[in-house]
Amino acid sequence: MIKSMLQRSFLLATLSAAPFAMAEVSVENGYARAVPPGQMNSASFMIINNSDASDIQLVSGSSSVAKVVELHTHTNENGVMKMRQVETITVPAEGSVALQPGGYHIMLIGLKTDLAEGGEIDLKLNFSDESSKLLTLPVKKVMGGMQGHHHKHH
Amino acid sequence: MKALRNLLLLTVFMLVGVAIAFYFRPQPVEQRIALGEQLGGDFTLQAENGPLRLEDYRGKVVLFFIGYASCPDICPTALAVASQGLKRLSQTEQQEVAGIFMSVDPKRDSPEKLAKYAGFFHPNFTGGTADRETIDKVVKQYGAFYRMVDLDGSAMGYAVDHSSRLYVINKEGKLAKALAHATNPDALAAEIRNLL
Ligand SMILES: [Cu+2]
Numbered sequence: 001m002i003k004s005m006l007q008r009s010f011l012l013a014t015l016s017a018a019p020f021a022m023a024e025v026s027v028e029n030g031y032a033r034a035v036p037p038g039q040m041n042s043a044s045f046m047i048i049n050n051s052d053a054s055d056i057q058l059v060s061g062s063s064s065v066a067k068v069v070e071l072h073t074h075t076n077e078n079g080v081m082k083m084r085q086v087e088t089i090t091v092p093a094e095g096s097v098a099l100q101p102g103g104y105h106i107m108l109i110g111l112k113t114d115l116a117e118g119g120e121i122d123l124k125l126n127f128s129d130e131s132s133k134l135l136t137l138p139v140k141k142v143m144g145g146m147q148g149h150h151h152k153h154h
Numbered sequence: 155m156k157a158l159r160n161l162l163l164l165t166v167f168m169l170v171g172v173a174i175a176f177y178f179r180p181q182p183v184e185q186r187i188a189l190g191e192q193l194g195g196d197f198t199l200q201a202e203n204g205p206l207r208l209e210d211y212r213g214k215v216v217l218f219f220i221g222y223a224s225c226p227d228i229c230p231t232a233l234a235v236a237s238q239g240l241k242r243l244s245q246t247e248q249q250e251v252a253g254i255f256m257s258v259d260p261k262r263d264s265p266e267k268l269a270k271y272a273g274f275f276h277p278n279f280t281g282g283t284a285d286r287e288t289i290d291k292v293v294k295q296y297g298a299f300y301r302m303v304d305l306d307g308s309a310m311g312y313a314v315d316h317s318s319r320l321y322v323i324n325k326e327g328k329l330a331k332a333l334a335h336a337t338n339p340d341a342l343a344a345e346i347r348n349l350l
Pocket of ligand 1: 043072073083084105107226
């Protein structure tokens with residue numbers, strides 16, 4: 001009796017976990033960088049997780065606050081910082097990719113509005129499996145020297 | 155005999171040439187400073203309210219950064235670190251410190267825009283730019299580097315590859331330190347305090 005109840009609750013737990021497992025891509029700690037008034041560009045950062053068994057690519061994005069949204073990266077070659085556009089950003093299977101200052105970022109080009117601290121932006125991300133994610137991200141002032149500082153998940 | 159002398163002379167010239175090339179070889183700024191090379195020095199930029207002269211900052215510690223305002227990440231991070239470092243100091247100490255952001259991209263960055271941009275990070279920060287010749291001279295003076303790069307297919311048009319050091323200039327206008335990108339604010343505060 002107890003055993004079958006346990007089995008049933010186990011089954012239930014598995015079932016209720018199922019829709020979660022289907023959401024292969026999730027985003028956490030996302031934000032857009034607050035910029036001085038009149039700035040044309042900003043960037044958005046986040047961690048993208050992939051619970052699927054195969055890699056998935058972030059291929060494009062769009063937002064109502066910017067004319068153009070592009071995927072960019074930064075590399076540091078002997079102290080020289082180089083920003084380049086990238087075609088895609090790979091989120092490895094059962095892993096994650098960090099979009100953070102000094103590296104990958106979602107570039108917001110041609111801001112239609114000032115991004116002031118405390119505001120919000122909408123951002124749509126499109127992935128290689130034709131899924132997409134609609135996000136609402138806070139606008140935050142980025143304080144440097146805080147990389148590796150972990151925030152609580154929501 | 156004459157041929158031998160010529161050969162000897164040639165050898166001497168070559169050795170001198172090698173020595174000169176060795177002396178002037180490109181080196182990391184830190185190494186060049188450590189070797190006693192005098193990097194840094196005065197400059198005059200165009201700012202919102204007229205010329206911005208480093209000379210006018212004698213008696214203040216100056217944090218100097220070279221970049222461009224449409225840079226979405228490296229420059230704002232550097233200025234944010236500088237601002238955070240500065241805020242570690244007392245109000246009175248802060249009054250003895252100024253920040254100068256020089257843009258190497260005058261085509262996109264007007265002096266007015268740069269004033270607003272730099273001031274966003276700290277009220278003691280200001281910005282300026284100059285004509286290409288002056289920019290190149292200042293960049294060379296500080297052992298910095300930049301290069302415009304076309305971004306094909308990007309709405310940005312072009313980006314600027316640039317070195318990312320934060321220069322700490324002492325009250326006498328001499329370059330005291332060239333800090334690597336994103337030094338932590340505490341370390342920076344300590345550097346500044348050393349010079350106050
Ligand atoms: Cu970018």
